[in-house]
Amino acid sequence: MAGPRPVVMSGPSGAGKSTLLKKLLKEFDGVFGFSVSHYHYVTRTEMQKSIANGEFIESAEFSGNMYGTSKAAVQAVQARNLICVLDVDMQGVKNIKQTDLNPLYVSVQPPSMDVLEKRLRDRNTESEESLQKRLHAANVDMEKSKEPGLFDVVIINDDVAVAYEKLKESLLPEIQKVKVSNKA
Numbered sequence: 276m277a278g279p280r281p282v283v284m285s286g287p288s289g290a291g292k293s294t295l296l297k298k299l300l301k302e303f304d305g306v307f308g309f310s311v312s313h314y315h316y317v318t319r320t321e322m323q324k325s326i327a328n329g330e331f332i333e334s335a336e337f338s339g340n341m342y343g344t345s346k347a348a349v350q351a352v353q354a355r356n357l358i359c360v361l362d363v364d365m366q367g368v369k370n371i372k373q374t375d376l377n378p379l380y381v382s383v384q385p386p387s388m389d390v391l392e393k394r395l396r397d398r399n400t401e402s403e404e405s406l407q408k409r410l411h412a413a414n415v416d417m418e419k420s421k422e423p424g425l426f427d428v429v430i431i432n433d434d435v436a437v438a439y440e441k442l443k444e445s446l447l448p449e450i451q452k453v454k455v456s457n458k459a
């Protein structure tokens with residue numbers, strides 16, 4: 276058996292992905308899992324070859340090191356009967372669409388740009404420069420997210436309790452699968 280479908284969580288920085296995810300992990304212990312980054316596990320040449328072969332759903336280079344999430348890493352989580360959570364940007368969503376992973380695509384969106392800006396400012400994690408970059412990227416993300424059929428579920432994170440219920444509802448069939456398999 277392939278295991279439960281992974282879940283892709285996408286949305287602008289500050290939309291509330293981590294907040295919602297934290298609630299999920301708290302309520303459903305042992306149901307969700309994360310894929311391990313391939314950094315350090317393979318050589319640079321090997322990794323470049325794998326990326327060229329389309330084995331990675333996302334990869335990036337930071338200060339000379341390569342990082343990435345491979346399809347195999349996601350499938351390994353799935354094989355352990357866990358819902359693999361993928362927190363990716365729009366490019367990641369597009370890449371995953373090219374694979375046969377068949378995840379549930381969830382978009383988390385802020386109620387408005389003004390609210391997003393306020394939340395990011397109140398979070399106190401960004402410099403002014405980083406904040407401006409994130410707000411600009413958020414604008415682009417919010418536009419691209421409107422593409423019909425791109426996401427299975429769009430969650431407007433206004434009231435966090437309401438947003439969480441909607442997320443939970445959309446994941447319940449997969450959560451049920453995990454629980455049933457664990458009992459078997």
Ligand SMILES: Nc1ncnc2c1ncn2[C@@H]1O[C@H](COP(=O)(O)OP(=O)(O)OP(=O)(O)O)[C@@H](O)[C@H]1O
Nearest residue numbers: 287288289290291292293294394398432433434435
């Ligand atoms: N519904 C909500 N109402 C008010 N504040 C919220 C709500 N959801 C999240 N927040 C707050 O907004 C801020 C941004 O949320 P969070 O860090 O979860 O976003 P994120 O999408 O994970 O961002 P990033 O991609 O940068 O990690 C946090 O300080 C969080 O506490």
